[in-house]
Amino acid sequence: MTVVTRFAPSPTGFLHIGGARTALFNFLFARRNKGRFLLRVEDTDRRRSTPQAVNAIVDGLAWLGLDGDGETVFQSKRDARYREVAEELLEQKRAYHCWCSADELAAMRAAQKQRGEKPRYDRRCLGRKHPPAGAGVKPVVRFLNEDDGEVAFTDAVHGEIKISNRELDDLVIARSDGTPTYNFSVVVDDRDMGVTHVIRGDDHINNTPRQINLLRALGAKLPVYAHLPMILGADGARLSKRHGSVSVLEYRRHGYLPQALLNYLARLGWSHGDREIFSMPELCQLFDLARVNKAAAAFDPEKLRWLNQHYIKESAPESLAPAFVECLRDAGVGEADIAQGPPPAAVIAAHRERAATLAEMAGRAKFYFTDSVAVPPNLAGKFFTADVTPALAELAAALAAADWNTAAITQAITAAAAAHNLKFGQLAQPLRVAVTGGTVSPPIDATLQLLGRKRAVERLNCILKLPRPGVA
Numbered sequence: 179m180t181v182v183t184r185f186a187p188s189p190t191g192f193l194h195i196g197g198a199r200t201a202l203f204n205f206l207f208a209r210r211n212k213g214r215f216l217l218r219v220e221d222t223d224r225r226r227s228t229p230q231a232v233n234a235i236v237d238g239l240a241w242l243g244l245d246g247d248g249e250t251v252f253q254s255k256r257d258a259r260y261r262e263v264a265e266e267l268l269e270q271k272r273a274y275h276c277w278c279s280a281d282e283l284a285a286m287r288a289a290q291k292q293r294g295e296k297p298r299y300d301r302r303c304l305g306r307k308h309p310p311a312g313a314g315v316k317p318v319v320r321f322l323n324e325d326d327g328e329v330a331f332t333d334a335v336h337g338e339i340k341i342s343n344r345e346l347d348d349l350v351i352a353r354s355d356g357t358p359t360y361n362f363s364v365v366v367d368d369r370d371m372g373v374t375h376v377i378r379g380d381d382h383i384n385n386t387p388r389q390i391n392l393l394r395a396l397g398a399k400l401p402v403y404a405h406l407p408m409i410l411g412a413d414g415a416r417l418s419k420r421h422g423s424v425s426v427l428e429y430r431r432h433g434y435l436p437q438a439l440l441n442y443l444a445r446l447g448w449s450h451g452d453r454e455i456f457s458m459p460e461l462c463q464l465f466d467l468a469r470v471n472k473a474a475a476a477f478d479p480e481k482l483r484w485l486n487q488h489y490i491k492e493s494a495p496e497s498l499a500p501a502f503v504e505c506l507r508d509a510g511v512g513e514a515d516i517a518q519g520p521p522p523a524a525v526i527a528a529h530r531e532r533a534a535t536l537a538e539m540a541g542r543a544k545f546y547f548t549d550s551v552a553v554p555p556n557l558a559g560k561f562f563t564a565d566v567t568p569a570l571a572e573l574a575a576a577l578a579a580a581d582w583n584t585a586a587i588t589q590a591i592t593a594a595a596a597a598h599n600l601k602f603g604q605l606a607q608p609l610r611v612a613v614t615g616g617t618v619s620p621p622i623d624a625t626l627q628l629l630g631r632k633r634a635v636e637r638l639n640c641i642l643k644l645p646r647p648g649v650a
Contacts, residue, residue, distance in 0.1 A: 181213025182374045188220045189231035192425040193238035195417060196379060196409050198442040203406060204377045206242045206465035217246030218373055221254045222363055238426035242436050250372065253363050260358035263366050264319050264351060272395045273351060275317035276303040277310060298347040319352035330385035332405035334467040341387040349388055365389050369398040373638060380405035404467050407447050407474045417477050433505045433536030438486040447475040455488065483534040490530045495523040498536065502526055505540035511547045519547035520628040528620040528628060546629055551615035551637065562641060563606040569598040569605050570612065574638040582631050584623040612641045
């Protein structure tokens with residue numbers, strides 16, 4: 179048997195963290211078992227599904243490298259197939275037409291509640307060949323559920339689950355306009371696509387008995403079900419927008435690496451001993467549903483930042499350059515300034531020990547890609563004192579004539595500091611503030627070397643022209 183998994187998002191919004199983890203677990207299980215991972219877009223809700231949402235989901239999966247095997251299936255293009263299967267169930271007396279109006283159904287449920295009964299459809303349309311007089315509505319199609327017995331299945335995460343058929347209703351499988359409902363289209367697609375393992379969030383556990391009954395009515399082999407625990411925020415509530423960035427593409431925009439996010443998501447509800455860091459080939463080899471936890475997983479932004487910094491430090495700077503340049507653009511750096519600045523890979527190499535994300539790195543490295551920097555008055559008053567400015571002036575002249583490498587730059591700073599009875603750090607920090615606009619950067623020799631002679635000397639001379647040096 180070839181293992182077939184599927185990720186089936188509804189395109190009513192972006193690809194969120196929970197969806198990305200579901201896609202990842204399906205992908206890993208398929209790869210571990212040398213099977214197929216399929217993508218299905220469940221866009222039967224025509225009012226809420228949008229092309230923009232489809233693109234956001236596809237782009238998010240592509241960024242993560244979770245590409246499906248074969249063509250993507252769109253439910254909106256399979257209406258004829260759903261109608262065909264609904265007709266089969268009608269012919270087999272496993273489904274029937276229902277002409278009840280919304281008002282009639284509401285009155286039915288209200289009466290049942292008043293009698294202390296569980297609200298459910300009372301099958302008043304079962305056996306009718308024609309609509310009741312004055313119905314004035316097009317019929318829906320209802321699945322004739324079993325009356326007795328129970329639905330039992332072994333969930334690969336939660337173990338044995340049993341639901342009495344008396345708890346299940348005759349669910350609508352086709353709306354009055356002929357479009358399929360969620361549970362019906364899912365069942366038809368899973369059967370037609372040969373899905374062997376349904377791996378999805380545990381908010382779908384209540385749908386599973388209904389889908390099993392439908393699959394049995396269609397004579398289909400049941401897949402293995404595995405329902406993943408939900409993801410919670412740090413406050414114990416279900417992860418949502420208020421917990422921060424939940425869109426996968428937002429994480430890309432904020433300078434996270436796909437390999438870091440994948441590694442983090444893999445460990446969000448799954449474990450392999452105490453190990454934290456896995457490459458994708460390792461995850462594809464090790465992932466097992468038996469190691470998925472039943473309990474909800476807590477999303478920890480700081481742990482994700484830690485992982486991201488690890489991957490930034492371990493990655494070749496050249497491989498990060500395109501994403502870093504995107505972050506520079508988002509930080510307001512223009513194309514011409516990027517082109518005239520130092521090589522992005524060289525900037526990454528200098529800054530990767532100090533940044534948890536590429537966006538954070540871009541914000542700190544903007545000074546390399548601008549003609550000038552603004553020095554805050556409090557820093558100017560603190561660092562550009564009467565004792566320091568003569569040394570900065572001498573250093574500016576020395577740097578203008580020095581060879582432009584880190585050794586020569588260090589020698590020039592050392593000589594200027596010594597000539598004015600200053601320690602190296604007493605001159606290096608004012609120099610850093612003058613050329614970067616702040617107090618934090620890579621080693622000053624490497625910072626100047628990347629910045630370039632012209633900009634470094636111009637910024638020093640600009641500081642020296644400030645009126646009344648040493649006064650805030």
